[in-house]
């Protein structure tokens with residue numbers, strides 16, 4: 323995960339100091355890209371211990387089309403608590419847009435099912451995009467989508483038998499210390515899950531950023547992380563019997579050989 327440490331260092335060295343919506347203050351860069359070859363291991367940050375359980379449950383929650391934190395809470399995941407109302411609702415956030423985007427004349431569009439259909443029937447398509455940035459719904463969302471648009475791309479693999487699947491994400495706003503390690507692992511996992519159910523090989527995850535920032539109250543934590551040497555990447559083992567993107571359960575994932583430095587606490591900007 324040298325790419326990630328390089329980004330942290332670059333923000334510290336070259337970023338502009340900016341105020342932000344939360345009142346915390348950030349140092350920020352505009353426009354940056356990282357690439358992760360998913361055949362070289364699972365891109366989970368090793369310079370602090372990451373809680374993969376939260377990442378997996380959050381992804382399964384998006385795929386269910388859920389936008390209430392009840393399911394997360396039942397599974398011990400608290401990362402969305404600060405944004406929910408008294409009923410646990412977050413408004414029409416990711417899950418709603420991925421699975422039931424409301425179009426004209428009351429029709430809803432399941433972008434994930436559409437994507438699966440395209441990948442299986444027309445894998446050279448240049449239109450395999452999922453967008454959470456539903457402009458009409460933005461005012462109702464408790465937090466506007468940060469990872470707002472992603473695209474898939476396939477090529478024939480070397481042996482010509484199976485295709486290789488890559489994914490590129492555009493993240494308009496990125497909390498480099500807390501959010502980004504989650505976002506990398508989440509989209510890497512999603513790409514591997516989709517590759518499996520389409521009988522493809524995982525290719526690359528390309529992570530493109532708009533405003534990528536380090537909050538002022540994460541500086542010490544980031545400096546500590548930069549003193550640490552990354553370990554080799556772990557591997558992710560997925561239950562190969564699952565052949566439908568909507569049938570994955572938490573128990574279908576096994577992280578192997580994850581060696582990391584200790585966790586580092588940091589306050590989340592609300």
Ligand SMILES: Nc1nc(=O)c2c([nH]1)NC[C@@H]1CN(c3ccc(C(=O)N[C@@H](CCC(=O)O)C(=O)O)cc3)CN21
Pocket residue numbers: 372373376400401402465497500501502504585586587588590591592
């Ligand atoms: N300021 C901010 N940063 C974010 O990364 C973020 C938001 N807001 N709002 C919406 C979601 C929620 N996300 C979050 C929220 C909290 C943690 C966090 O506190 N992570 C801790 C451990 C949390 C756990 O797994 O229980 C960490 O050390 O990574 C991570 C991602 C990502 N998003």
Ligand SMILES: O=c1ccn([C@H]2C[C@H](O)[C@@H](COP(=O)(O)O)O2)c(=O)[nH]1
Pocket residue numbers: 343344465466468469495496497498500501502505591
């Ligand atoms: O998956 C996520 C979700 C959120 N973030 C961060 C990025 C920003 O620091 C805040 C959102 O604030 P805005 O004012 O709406 O940009 O949350 C993230 O990094 N990853």
